[in-house]
Amino acid sequence: MAPTLMASSTSKPLLSTPTPNLPPPRSIPIMAKAIPSPARSLLKSLSISPRTIALGAAASLAAAPLPALAAEIEKAALFDFNLTLPAIALEFLLLMVALDKIYFTPLGKFMDERDAAIRAQLGDVKDTSEEVKQLEEQAAAIMKAARAEISAALNKMKKETTAELELKLAEGRKKVEQELAEALELLEKQREETIKALDSQIAALSDEIVKKVLPTV
Amino acid sequence: MNVIPCSIKTLKGLYDISGVEVGQHLYWQIGALQIHAQVLITSWVVIAILLGSVIIAVRNPQTIPTGGQNFFEYVLEFIRDLSKAQIGEEYGPWVPFIGTMFLFIFVSNWSGALLPWKIVQLPHGELAAPTNDINTTVALALPTSVAYFYAGLTKKGLGYFRKYIQPTPILLPINILEDFTKPLSLSFRLFGNILADELVVVVLVSLVPSLVPIPVMFLGLFTSGIQALIFATLAAAYIGESMEGHH
Numbered sequence: 514m515a516p517t518l519m520a521s522s523t524s525k526p527l528l529s530t531p532t533p534n535l536p537p538p539r540s541i542p543i544m545a546k547a548i549p550s551p552a553r554s555l556l557k558s559l560s561i562s563p564r565t566i567a568l569g570a571a572a573s574l575a576a577a578p579l580p581a582l583a584a585e586i587e588k589a590a591l592f593d594f595n596l597t598l599p600a601i602a603l604e605f606l607l608l609m610v611a612l613d614k615i616y617f618t619p620l621g622k623f624m625d626e627r628d629a630a631i632r633a634q635l636g637d638v639k640d641t642s643e644e645v646k647q648l649e650e651q652a653a654a655i656m657k658a659a660r661a662e663i664s665a666a667l668n669k670m671k672k673e674t675t676a677e678l679e680l681k682l683a684e685g686r687k688k689v690e691q692e693l694a695e696a697l698e699l700l701e702k703q704r705e706e707t708i709k710a711l712d713s714q715i716a717a718l719s720d721e722i723v724k725k726v727l728p729t730v
Numbered sequence: 731m732n733v734i735p736c737s738i739k740t741l742k743g744l745y746d747i748s749g750v751e752v753g754q755h756l757y758w759q760i761g762a763l764q765i766h767a768q769v770l771i772t773s774w775v776v777i778a779i780l781l782g783s784v785i786i787a788v789r790n791p792q793t794i795p796t797g798g799q800n801f802f803e804y805v806l807e808f809i810r811d812l813s814k815a816q817i818g819e820e821y822g823p824w825v826p827f828i829g830t831m832f833l834f835i836f837v838s839n840w841s842g843a844l845l846p847w848k849i850v851q852l853p854h855g856e857l858a859a860p861t862n863d864i865n866t867t868v869a870l871a872l873p874t875s876v877a878y879f880y881a882g883l884t885k886k887g888l889g890y891f892r893k894y895i896q897p898t899p900i901l902l903p904i905n906i907l908e909d910f911t912k913p914l915s916l917s918f919r920l921f922g923n924i925l926a927d928e929l930v931v932v933v934l935v936s937l938v939p940s941l942v943p944i945p946v947m948f949l950g951l952f953t954s955g956i957q958a959l960i961f962a963t964l965a966a967a968y969i970g971e972s973m974e975g976h977h
Contacts, residue, residue, distance in 0.1 A: 594868070596760060601769065619788065
């Protein structure tokens with residue numbers, strides 16, 4: 514009827530192409546009879562009756578009646594809902610409970626606890642670093658205090674030294690001034706003495722000048 | 731007109747060569763109800779892997795983690811980050827939900843790609859990732875809806891329903907529709923991706939036996955991881971969205 518492709522391993526027909534010279538529509542019932550029943554039942558199981566195909570394929574085939582099929586192979590039930598559905602659903606729910614009990618909850622809890630422990634340890638490490646920070650702060654405070662003390666002592670010393678220096682300076686100045694005053698006094702005395710001496714000399718000198726100028730007196 | 735023979739032939743061809751058993755289930759009868767045994771079995775294996783590895787790794791936690799404990803601590807941190815990013819500061823109670831969602835989907839998806847399920851022959855159907863059954867993905871999506879309703883109601887009381895008329899009452903139908911599209915898109919995205927992924931690998935393996943499917947397998951691993959992440963992230967986002975304050 515149709516040229517068939519033969520598979521190398523099997524002698525069964527693989528694919529068949531339609532013959533180019535198809536029989537007229539009138540011969541369809543005969544052809545339908547010629548359709549192997551296993552294939553038909555397969556079609557039926559896929560809930561596509563040959564009739565439906567015929568309807569879909571060509572309107573002229575719609576009226577073609579199809580004879581009853583012999584059940585050479587059992588009907589293939591792809592969409593065959595039965596007790597399997599609730600059974601699998603129940604199995605799934607039981608599996609869920611079982612896995613929850615032995616896997617999800619315990620292992621999840623274990624992992625969370627381990628996470629928490631690691632976090633806590635990390636926290637501890639952070640705490641020690643805080644302690645270190647505190648110690649560092651303490652050290653800084655001590656350093657600051659020491660520095661303040663030193664600078665205070667320095668200031669004090671500076672002040673003392675300055676005061677001493679000023680005292681000495683003042684003393685020295687006083688001394689110098691005293692000496693100066695004494696020197697000035699002495700100088701004045703000497704000047705007065707000199708002036709007195711000069712006065713007496715001047716009298717003598719003037720007497721002499723008068724004698725020389727007026728010899729005849 | 732040639733659509734019928736073409737598509738049917740193709741489908742049949744693919745079906746025949748790959749031996750892909752799409753939608754084939756091993757049924758167990760419990761009372762009047764049926765159950766997909768292969769999904770249940772693989773989900774038990776996935777749960778056993780999860781619980782076993784968790785118990786071994788986290789039994790005796792050390793302060794300095796090694797090996798398994800390290801890995802599971804990383805996973806827990808990843809889930810916590812994810813929840814925190816989507817939900818915000820009050821993410822704590824939601825970690826088990828988001829985490830279980832992520833781990834269950836991730837291990838389921840990868841089990842489909844990595845565990846040699848096909849070695850075990852079932853009388854009917856075959857073992858595969860639990861997430862390639864629509865029942866599983868819906869069973870994961872519905873609790874998500876319940877979870878975000880619960881989150882919103884406990885956080886804001888009945889004031890939670892005010893969000894339906896915000897920012898304007900005109901959006902009421904769309905807002906209500908959203909509550910249906912959210913689980914729908916969640917479940918169908920996961921289902922479609924994983925199913926398509928496994929189909930592509932199986933088909934490619936049957937077509938080209940050797941090296942070619944390997945990149946696709948790696949792509950499958952990548953997609954599986956992404957899908958788990960998307961599912962968990964969206965679940966968390968929905969919860970966060972219903973908890974956040976509307977002003």
